[in-house]
Amino acid sequence: MRKITADDPEAKSPDLAAENLARLRALFPEAVTEGADGPVVNVDVLKTLIGDRTVSDAEEKYGLSWHGKRRARQGALTPSTGTLRPCPEDSVDWDTTQNLMIEGDNLEVLKLLQKSYAGKVKLIYIDPPYNTGKDFVYPDNFQDTIRNYLELTGQVEGGQRISSNTEASGRFHTDWLNMMYPRLKLARNLLKEDGVLFVSIDEIELSNLLLLLNDVFGEENMLPPIIRRAKIGGGSDNKHIAKEADYILGVAKSTSCLGKFFSPHSEKDLKRYSHQDERGAFFWDTYSRAGLVSDDPETDSLYYTVEFPDGQKRTDRWRRSSDRLQRDLLDGEAKFIMTENGWNIHFKQRLNMEGKRPRQILYDRMGNIEGGSEIESLCPEMRFQYPKPTSLVRFVAEICDSYNDLVLDFFAGSGTTGHAIISQNISDGGRRRYILVQLPEPLDPENKDQKIAAEFCRKQNRPLTIAELTKERLRRAGQKIREENPLFSGDLGFRVFKLDTSNLRAWDPDRGDLEGTLAAAVEHVKEGRTEADLLYELLLKLGLELTVPMTRREIAGKTVHSIGAGTLLACLAESISAAEAEPLGLGLVAWHQELAPAGETSVVFRDSAFADDVAKTNLAAILAQHGLENVRSL
Numbered sequence: 001m002r003k004i005t006a007d008d009p010e011a012k013s014p015d016l017a018a019e020n021l022a023r024l025r026a027l028f029p030e031a032v033t034e035g036a037d038g039p040v041v042n043v044d045v046l047k048t049l050i051g052d053r054t055v056s057d058a059e060e061k062y063g064l065s066w067h068g069k070r071r072a073r074q075g076a077l078t079p080s081t082g083t084l085r086p087c088p089e090d091s092v093d094w095d096t097t098q099n100l101m102i103e104g105d106n107l108e109v110l111k112l113l114q115k116s117y118a119g120k121v122k123l124i125y126i127d128p129p130y131n132t133g134k135d136f137v138y139p140d141n142f143q144d145t146i147r148n149y150l151e152l153t154g155q156v157e158g159g160q161r162i163s164s165n166t167e168a169s170g171r172f173h174t175d176w177l178n179m180m181y182p183r184l185k186l187a188r189n190l191l192k193e194d195g196v197l198f199v200s201i202d203e204i205e206l207s208n209l210l211l212l213l214n215d216v217f218g219e220e221n222m223l224p225p226i227i228r229r230a231k232i233g234g235g236s237d238n239k240h241i242a243k244e245a246d247y248i249l250g251v252a253k254s255t256s257c258l259g260k261f262f263s264p265h266s267e268k269d270l271k272r273y274s275h276q277d278e279r280g281a282f283f284w285d286t287y288s289r290a291g292l293v294s295d296d297p298e299t300d301s302l303y304y305t306v307e308f309p310d311g312q313k314r315t316d317r318w319r320r321s322s323d324r325l326q327r328d329l330l331d332g333e334a335k336f337i338m339t340e341n342g343w344n345i346h347f348k349q350r351l352n353m354e355g356k357r358p359r360q361i362l363y364d365r366m367g368n369i370e371g372g373s374e375i376e377s378l379c380p381e382m383r384f385q386y387p388k389p390t391s392l393v394r395f396v397a398e399i400c401d402s403y404n405d406l407v408l409d410f411f412a413g414s415g416t417t418g419h420a421i422i423s424q425n426i427s428d429g430g431r432r433r434y435i436l437v438q439l440p441e442p443l444d445p446e447n448k449d450q451k452i453a454a455e456f457c458r459k460q461n462r463p464l465t466i467a468e469l470t471k472e473r474l475r476r477a478g479q480k481i482r483e484e485n486p487l488f489s490g491d492l493g494f495r496v497f498k499l500d501t502s503n504l505r506a507w508d509p510d511r512g513d514l515e516g517t518l519a520a521a522v523e524h525v526k527e528g529r530t531e532a533d534l535l536y537e538l539l540l541k542l543g544l545e546l547t548v549p550m551t552r553r554e555i556a557g558k559t560v561h562s563i564g565a566g567t568l569l570a571c572l573a574e575s576i577s578a579a580e581a582e583p584l585g586l587g588l589v590a591w592h593q594e595l596a597p598a599g600e601t602s603v604v605f606r607d608s609a610f611a612d613d614v615a616k617t618n619l620a621a622i623l624a625q626h627g628l629e630n631v632r633s634l
Helices: 016-027 043-049 069-077 106-112 145-152 172-190 206-217 267-272 322-331 368-378 390-399 416-428 451-459 466-484 514-520 531-542 578-595 613-625
Strands: 032-035 038-041 082-086 100-103 121-126 191-201 226-229 245-252 275-277 280-286 303-307 313-317 334-339 342-350 406-409 433-438 495-501 550-555 558-563 568-571 602-605 630-633
Touching: 016 032, 016 038, 032 172, 069 106, 069 172, 082 106, 082 531, 100 466, 106 145, 106 172, 106 433, 106 495, 121 172, 121 390, 145 495, 172 191, 172 206, 191 206, 191 390, 206 245, 245 390, 303 322, 322 334, 368 390, 368 416, 368 466, 390 416, 406 416, 416 433, 416 466, 433 466, 451 466, 531 558, 531 568, 550 578, 558 578, 568 578, 578 613, 602 613, 613 630
Parallel strands: 100 433, 100 495, 121 191, 121 406, 406 433, 568 602, 602 630
Antiparallel strands: 032 038, 082 495, 191 245, 226 245, 275 280, 280 342, 303 313, 334 342, 550 558, 558 568
16 A cells, blocks of 8 residues: 655646646647756747747748757867876776776766867767666756766765656756767767767657757768667567667768778678689679669660660660670670570679678667677676677678777777677777777666676675676676687777866865965875876877877986877976986986987976976976977976
8 A cells, every 4th residue: 555645646736737738738749849947838839830820930940959959069168177097907908908998977088088089080889878768868967067977976975866867857858969969079079081970779869869960960971870670579568569670870970081881791692602703703693683663764874775686675774884784795794695584684793802782771690689698698797778789889890991990989888899899800800999988877786687786896896887897898808709719919908097077176265265275286286196197187188099108217216207109208206306307307308319209299297396496497498408398387
């Protein structure tokens, strides 16, 4: 027996406004839309529907619009105040790997990657929340996004908590659009000119996503949608039509720069090419085929009359032009044959060594059952709803020719993309690298779907988050591949970074204690931050990749780091006396000359390290005398 509380509808008088809105929505659904605080009535649309001629069409325009779009656009443009802190203890092959796994809000992470990775990513594949009413959609809080992220993930007390975007929300589609829009805007900047983005989605947000991609990338850059058979059966899941498929929308940064897509020939395909000549494998195909009909015979260059060897003539729509037919006959690439149905023409259909054109409908071994089985075989402790199979990601990685390129997934989930990329490298010898981004969304031990995974994290003495499961899958996938391919020398590791506030203090004066504020501001670096934290924040600020080579050397008793073969020299020692300035400066000059970098070199020190202005001035002067003029301090 359920007790009725004061908050239950049964304990309150009828909500007349809500009832009236429901009646209006039933009569005129297009007049009810989403506003800042829930459902609103578009009065102009309502006037149009009831024949009121006072309505104006001044606000009508083609495109996708929703409440908060302008703010979401501004959110993408607002610089991040965060940084990415290195976590070698969570990583695999830290010193050698070129792969990245980043924990954090993907909006902030995408902002932080802009300088270092703009125009460097060949393929982005994402599997965002489908907005089913049960999955989590990030709140569109663009004001203090780092603080918002820390609150969402339980790293600070108070604030908002993660929850589903329920279908009862008056901002159901709006919340999803506000979440996706700035992320897609930032993702586009990271793509190479011949780069491609693929997004998995189902029918709930399919139409909105299509218009959203048109808005961000331009309609001319859209690729034909791919239909994936996600499962077989499930008739009881839907009261109207059994749902078996979802979709993959693809868009290029610029189709004018995009090459052709090819997928490998299957064994079944190769068996058809059973003939061989000096030009390679082929099979005999027909110049005409049932179903080839001309819409306009007078202008159709493929509709013409052919005269056969015995003088018979036949007018038809052929698969190749008349000029091409004459060349093929002369070159031995085509021949006339007599069949039981009369004369026909056969030509040599040659094997394209690059592969075949990929098909729009994906049937085989790309369903969710395969994805679940892959995770279970590696990590029985993990449970993910509708995980994508590695074969799907391998398919898109293969067709867009990403052989030596960078692949990004900023909704990493279980880590399918990372697993798929290293598997594909094994298969074709590629040298693809990946960047995965996953929110450390807390696991709920009370949730039956998350209980086993949460218990696994607890036993491993790790945080109870989805990001921990992502990392564990990558570890196990790499280990399994190494065991099965002992001669493989490729990259199976990954570096872990975690989103956090900047390592540098912001100026935040306490008007009641200016003396204390000034004293605290002498040290610009936050307490507890390491040299490595500072180094990697420098990389992001200077636009260097997070896997750029680093070396270190002791000079005048101080540790100096060379990053990117001398592109950056950093000495982050906590103290530099006046006596140490000269030998340190001369040592830096000597090492710089030894490295001989091609471009300009930046030299960075910790500002609070200098004993006095004399030490700082002398060191800067020595460096400037030898051409090192770009000297900075933190």
